[in-house]
Amino acid sequence: MAKGKIQMVLHLPFAICPLKFFWTMPELPEVETVSQGLKRRALGRRIIAVEVFHSGVIVGPPEQFAAEIEGRAIVSVRRKGKVLALELSAESGPPRHLLVRLGMTGRFTVAACEAPREPHTHVLLRLGEREELRFRDARRFGRLRSCSCEELEAVWVRLGPDAQEATEEEFLNALRGHRGALKSWLMNQRLLAGLGNIYADESLFLARIHPLAQPGRLSLRTARRLFRAVRKVLDTAVKLQGTSFRDYLDIEGRPGNYEQRLRVYQRTGKPCRRCGQPIRRIVIAGRSSHFCPHCQPRPRHIAKKRGSRL
Numbered sequence: 001m002a003k004g005k006i007q008m009v010l011h012l013p014f015a016i017c018p019l020k021f022f023w024t025m026p027e028l029p030e031v032e033t034v035s036q037g038l039k040r041r042a043l044g045r046r047i048i049a050v051e052v053f054h055s056g057v058i059v060g061p062p063e064q065f066a067a068e069i070e071g072r073a074i075v076s077v078r079r080k081g082k083v084l085a086l087e088l089s090a091e092s093g094p095p096r097h098l099l100v101r102l103g104m105t106g107r108f109t110v111a112a113c114e115a116p117r118e119p120h121t122h123v124l125l126r127l128g129e130r131e132e133l134r135f136r137d138a139r140r141f142g143r144l145r146s147c148s149c150e151e152l153e154a155v156w157v158r159l160g161p162d163a164q165e166a167t168e169e170e171f172l173n174a175l176r177g178h179r180g181a182l183k184s185w186l187m188n189q190r191l192l193a194g195l196g197n198i199y200a201d202e203s204l205f206l207a208r209i210h211p212l213a214q215p216g217r218l219s220l221r222t223a224r225r226l227f228r229a230v231r232k233v234l235d236t237a238v239k240l241q242g243t244s245f246r247d248y249l250d251i252e253g254r255p256g257n258y259e260q261r262l263r264v265y266q267r268t269g270k271p272c273r274r275c276g277q278p279i280r281r282i283v284i285a286g287r288s289s290h291f292c293p294h295c296q297p298r299p300r301h302i303a304k305k306r307g308s309r310l
């Protein structure tokens with residue numbers, strides 16, 4: 001590795017298409033990829049110094065943040081849904097946790113200390129004498145927070161079961177009694193943690209369910225099909241290190257290749273890969289939903305509006 005060269009980019013969670021720029025939130029597979037990268041490169045290492053260049057990405061006073069995490073080693077990396085928590089060693093007091101929300105464009109890189117800083121580097125965590133963990137975030141929706149064990153627990157309990165780890169029973173229980181659009185249910189982090197727009201659309205397509213179906217009215221058979229579809233989509237996306245729409249190369253040579261597997265997301269007007277019908281887009285709760293009107297038929301309990309082609 002050449003001196004001064006950034007050694008690793010853990011993830012690039014934004015998307016670019018040829019016609020326009022659009023941004024996607026990192027979802028469970030992208031956050032899991034970041035988590036695995038942190039385990040490989042930062043786990044067991046001690047944070048010997050902290051520098052904050054933009055206090056907007058820190059929750060609370062930056063001086064307090066730095067004082068609370070400096071000198072502690074990273075002893076575990078955990079993820080629930082889209083939230084990451086780095087457990088920091090107990091030194092003179094109880095352990096602390098570094099809670100990380102990547103927001104839209106938050107990312108970590110591990111770099112040699114002398115390497116030039118890339119734009120939007122807001123926080124540096126020195127890992128020993130030679131390397132540092134850098135937090136970059138162009139849009140600054142990401143947040144780093146120093147938490148006690150109790151504060152971390154309070155964050156975890158507000159989230160539903162992790163979408164990749166939920167049991168079938170937990171999943172079916174969470175569906176029970178809910179009205180509104182199934183697409184919105186899938187993206188509600190308090191009910192099921194981890195899915196955003198991309199993987200919710202893809203899971204619904206795989207399960208052959210219309211995005212406007214009501215969660216509480218799915219048959220048991222259909223609900224089980226959805227459970228299996230969510231798991232399959234997430235497992236595959238994690239294996240492929242998530243989705244990025246740019247010809248992006250991880251310096252360790254790990255491409256994020258799930259976009260080649262996308263069946264409906266951002267494919268409006270293109271033929272369905274299963275039946276050839278054009279993929280449609282509708283807006284549900286302010287978010288685009290992509291689906292195949294043939295493979296994901298409108299459920300009987302959803303009234304058909306006049307002129308609607310749903």
Ligand SMILES: [Zn+2]
Pocket residue numbers: 272273274275276277292293294295296
């Ligand atoms: Zn189709």
